[in-house]
Amino acid sequence: MIPVRRSLLQGGAAVGALMLAPTWLRAQTNAPASSSPPERRFSPQVGPWRTFEVTTRVDLADPVGATRIWLPVPSLNTDWQRSLESRYNSNGKSHMGSDGVEGARMLFTEFADGVKPFVEITSRVQTRNRSTEWNAPAVPAFAREDAATLSHYTRSTHLLPTGGIVRTTALKATQGAKTDAQKARAIYDWVVVNAWREPKVRGCGEGDIKTMLETGNLGGKCADINALFVGLCRAVGVPARDVYGLRLAPSAFGYKELSGNPAGLKGAQHCRAEVYLQAHGWVAMDPADVAKVMRLETAEWIKKTDHPVVAPVNQHLFGGWEGNWLAWNTAHDVQLPGAKEGRLGFLMYPVAETSEGRIDSYAPDSFKYTITSREITG
Numbered sequence: 001m002i003p004v005r006r007s008l009l010q011g012g013a014a015v016g017a018l019m020l021a022p023t024w025l026r027a028q029t030n031a032p033a034s035s036s037p038p039e040r041r042f043s044p045q046v047g048p049w050r051t052f053e054v055t056t057r058v059d060l061a062d063p064v065g066a067t068r069i070w071l072p073v074p075s076l077n078t079d080w081q082r083s084l085e086s087r088y089n090s091n092g093k094s095h096m097g098s099d100g101v102e103g104a105r106m107l108f109t110e111f112a113d114g115v116k117p118f119v120e121i122t123s124r125v126q127t128r129n130r131s132t133e134w135n136a137p138a139v140p141a142f143a144r145e146d147a148a149t150l151s152h153y154t155r156s157t158h159l160l161p162t163g164g165i166v167r168t169t170a171l172k173a174t175q176g177a178k179t180d181a182q183k184a185r186a187i188y189d190w191v192v193v194n195a196w197r198e199p200k201v202r203g204c205g206e207g208d209i210k211t212m213l214e215t216g217n218l219g220g221k222c223a224d225i226n227a228l229f230v231g232l233c234r235a236v237g238v239p240a241r242d243v244y245g246l247r248l249a250p251s252a253f254g255y256k257e258l259s260g261n262p263a264g265l266k267g268a269q270h271c272r273a274e275v276y277l278q279a280h281g282w283v284a285m286d287p288a289d290v291a292k293v294m295r296l297e298t299a300e301w302i303k304k305t306d307h308p309v310v311a312p313v314n315q316h317l318f319g320g321w322e323g324n325w326l327a328w329n330t331a332h333d334v335q336l337p338g339a340k341e342g343r344l345g346f347l348m349y350p351v352a353e354t355s356e357g358r359i360d361s362y363a364p365d366s367f368k369y370t371i372t373s374r375e376i377t378g
Contacts, residue, residue: 042253042312044129044322049082051376052127052248054265054326057120058350058369065355066110067092067117070336072244072328072347073105074125078282081327082126090119097337104329104347108337113355124376125326127248130284132319138279145239150276153239157332159206159345160231165213170235180238184275184285187232188318191287192305194218195225197295203362204269207242207345223346225288226273239276240285244348245327246270248373252322255313257297258289260324265371269348272321274330286317 056071073096074083083105088094092111098104111117156162173190177183198219205220207227212218218228226242233240247260247268260268273285293313294302305314334344336351341358344351349361350369359367 040254040309040312042255042258043131043316044253044320045131046080046129049126049128050249050323051124052326052373053122053124053376054246054248054371054373055120055122056350056369056371058118058352058367060117060352060354060359061368063111063117063352063354066113067115068111068338068340068353069109069117069119070097070339070347070351071107071109071119071121072350073107073121074123074326075103075105075329076243076327080128080130080284080323084124084126086121086123088119088121090117091115092117092119094119099329099331099334099336099347101333101335102329102331104331104334106336106347110338127323127326129323130320131316132280132283134280134319136280139281144278144281145276150239153241153276154234154237156234158343159208159210160227160234160332161210162231162235164210166209166231167235169213170232173232174236180275180277181279183236183238184233184240184277184283185318187229187236187238188285188287191225191229191232192290192314195220195228195287195291197221197225197288197291199296204271204348207271222271222288222292223348225291226271226286229273229285229287230275233275241274241330242332242346243272243274243327243330244269244346245272245325246348246371247325249324249375251324255293255297257292258313258322258324260373262373262375265373266369268371270325271346271348272325272327283319284317284321285319286321289317289321290314 058069060067073086077083088107090109092109094107094109097106097108107121109119174183174186177186195218201221204222205224207223209228209231230240230242246265247270249262250259274282275285277283290313294310297309302310328348332346334347340353351361352359361367
């Protein structure tokens with residue numbers, strides 16, 4: 001079964017794909033202890049599209065009984081991502097499926113008892129940076145989301161309740177805020193100040209925000225911290241959603257913790273967030289990556305958002321993000337087609353079931369898979 005949210009790795013913390021340290025950090029390895037890094041540059045601007053091919057392969061050596069495997073497939077087509085064609089290969093029976101609610105696409109493959117399963121899918125996507133023009137004219141009425149869609153993104157889900165302690169916290173965090181943009185800003189700042197990156201949490205976390213607030217343990221990873229932002233926004237009537245995806249390539253701005261290693265992306269899963277503002281439409285958010293930079297980008301745990309390493313990230317992840325990342329989907333409470341087990345909080349990792357139940361997606365010894373990416377240029 002998928003482990004509960006607060007469980008930790010046995011024998012060590014989960015480690016994502018490691019990238020080379022930025023030049024200034026490598027150069028200062030032998031610098032005096034009193035030296036400090038120069039101000040960093042992080043300012044994604046909307047620019048050209050980049051094209052990637054992303055390949056996921058699962059091999060199960062010793063499954064018990066019939067086996068089912070689900071692999072997330074890029075599902076979004078927006079002004080910052082184009083989800084293009086996919087091709088796949090397997091020794092099982094494969095077909096494309098969906099969660100049936102939010103359009104989360106997946107490859108579903110079934111294997112008979114006695115088959116040693118493998119399945120591989122390669123998807124092509126185009127991505128680009130996002131950046132909000134805060135002084136731009138308001139989105140015209142005809143281009144705005146319809147009321148039913150916005151209502152859908154203010155609803156409660158299993159892991160994102162909007163009443164009780166969640167609403168109480170949201171009301172306190174947004175006290176004095178009048179507009180939807182002011183509320184989003186207040187919640188973003190509250191999350192950055194009060195939550196923190198906890199490297200020992202398995203995978204990307206589980207996003208159980210009620211438990212986080214009730215226990216006062218606001219340490220977690222991206223699916224926890226950004227879910228907290230989304231849930232608090234929804235609790236005060238501001239539409240918001242998690243966006244579940246994968247880092248594909250190094251950051252153009254030299255941040256190792258905001259990078260992916262194309263040769264091995266297992267552990268590069270990353271959840272982001274969006275909030276809907278009436279004047280701007282869907283706007284990019286990522287307080288979780290601010291927390292990650294604060295905790296892991298340098299040898300010290302940075303505690304202040306005005307630190308020169310953190311400040312540009314904190315500024316520009318409110319309203320933007322870098323396009324070295326793809327989005328799988330925005331789905332919560334995901335019902336996998338053909339699954340024997342219950343719903344998932346979200347679909348960001350490969351998932352498998354045998355006759356013994358659902359395999360732990362975070363256990364590399366029992367669930368072996370690889371993810372790689374290749375940028376296509378020219």
